[in-house]
Amino acid sequence: MTDDEYINSEILDEHFRTPRNFGKISDRDVEIIETNPTCGDTIVLHMKFDGEILVDIKYVTRGCSISTAAASILSENLMGKTMDEIRRMSKDEVLANIGLKLGPARERCALISYDAVQKGIKSHLKSR
C-alpha cells in the first residue's frame, strides 16, 4: 500500500461507513463465525442458496475499516454467483477488487470475509 492510498481511499471509506448487506439472514443455509487471529476481530457470515446460486449474503462484524469494507465489497461481488464460481475466486482477485496493495498483516483483515465465505460453501456442500 502506498503512503496515501490507504487513508485517502474514498471507496473503502464509504463501504466502511455504510457497509452493504450488513446484518443477518433468518432463514439462512449457512452460518460461519471467523476470527482474525492477529486482532481477535470476528465476523459472523450468513449465506442462502437457491440450488447452486448464492441468493443472499449478509454479515455482522466489529472489525477495522479494511475488514468491514472488504466484506461489503465481497458481498456485492458474490451475490448471484454459483458456488463453483465463488470457490474458484482467488485471494488475489478479492484483494484486487478492494483496489489497495496491503501489507501482510492488513491482508488478513481484508481476507477474513473471504475465508468465511469459502468455509461456508464447504460446510454447505457437506451438509447437502
Added chain:
Amino acid sequence: MNFDEVREHFPIFKKLDKEGIIYLDNASTTQKPYEVINAVVDFYENHCSNVHRGVYRLGEEATEMFNHSRENIGNFIGAKDREIVFVRNTTEALNLLAYSLGSKLQEGDEIILSNSEHHSNIVPWQMLSERKKVKLRFLNSRHDEPISPEEVSNLISRKTKIVSLTECSNILGNINDMKPISKIAHDAGAIMIVDGAQSVPHMPVNAKDMNCDFLAFSGHKMMGPSGIGCLYGKEEALEELPPFMGGGEMIRTVTKAGFTCEDIPIKFEAGTPNIEGAIGFSAAVDFLRDLGMENVRNHEKDLIAYTLKMEENSGIKDLISYGTRNIENRAGIYAFNIGEIPKFDKENISSENLSVKVHAIHPHDLSSLADRTYGVELRSGHHCAMPMTEDLGVSATTRASYYVYNTREDVEKLFEALSASIKRFGF
C-alpha cells in the same frame, strides 16, 4: 554509557531516523546494538564450531564462549550457571515447565494464573489441563492495579501445586511484586513460576531475592538475538524436574534398553543449542549492565510518566488508556483506545454496525494511520493477551512500548500522530 549516547550504538536508527520512523513496539521485540551484532558476527567469523563435544581448539573456544554466556546471564539475575537453561524463548520455557512439572501432577490439582497473562503462560497450562485433568484457577484482577498478594491468598489452597504469574503485564504495564506472592505460594506448598519476559529486560530482577522456583525470559526482548531465551530454575528444582525433549547433548549414556540424563542444565538442552544466540544474548546483558538496570528502569519510568502527563493534557476526545497510573508499579507500556469498540458477543449478535456507531477508531486503523501520517510504529490487536482484552470489554487495543533508546520526543510524536490520525479518520 549515558542515555544520550545510547542511540548511537544501534545501526538501525541511522535508517529509521532518516525515514522519520519512531519504533514503539519494544514489548514485542527490541532493536540490536553493534555490541550484540558484532558478538554474533565474531562467532561466525572466528569461532564457529559445535559445543561440548569437540576436543580440538575451535570446539574448545566455542564451548568456553557458550559457557561464559550462561554464567554471565546467570549473574545478571543473581543465579548460578547451573541454574540457567537455554531455550528458544519465554514461551518454550513455560512449555517446558508445563510438560515436565505437569507430568508429576494428579487429577484435581490446581494451578493459579491471572487474567493478565500472555498466552504463553495460559495455553501450555490449558494443554496440560486437557491431558491431566488439572484445574486452572484465574485471578481476575482489575486493569488499573497490580496483582495483590491478598488476591493470591484468597485463591490458594492445599490443592494448589503451581502459581504461575507475570512480573509485568505486556498489555497493562502493571508491575507485580513477586516476593510476597512467592512466599504465599511456598507456604501453601506450591511451586512459584515467574514470567519475566517484560520485567528482566526493563528493571533490576534478582531471582534469589524474589525467591521464585522458576523464572522465564527472552533474549530478543532485551536487545539480544531472536531464538534464544532462558529458563532459570533453583538448582534443586531443576534436579527434580524430568527432562523435556530427548536427543543429543542431554544424555549421559544411551543403550538399546534406555538412557541416563546429563546433569542440569544440559539435561534440558537436547540437540545443538543456539550457540551464537547465547553469545549475542550475553553481549546484550553486558550492554544493559553497562547502562545499569536502575538507570534503565528510571529512564522508562520517566517516559511513562511523561506519557500519562501528555495524555492528560492532550485534550484528545475519547482517549481511554489502561493500566495502573501509579508510576512506581508501571513499566513503559501504554495501551489505549480512541473510543471503545465493544467486544464481539457471539451469543447475542447485534445487527448494528457498532464500529461506526460508537464513534471509535479500530486499533488496526489507528496504528496504520499513525504509521502513515507520522511514522509512529505502534502495535494493535490483543497483544497475545486475549483474556485481559476481553476483561477490558473491548475487541482490541493499541499499544506503545518503550525501551532504552526512546526519548521524550518520541512520546510527543506519539501524541501528534494520534491527533493527526483522528483528524484523518474524520472525527
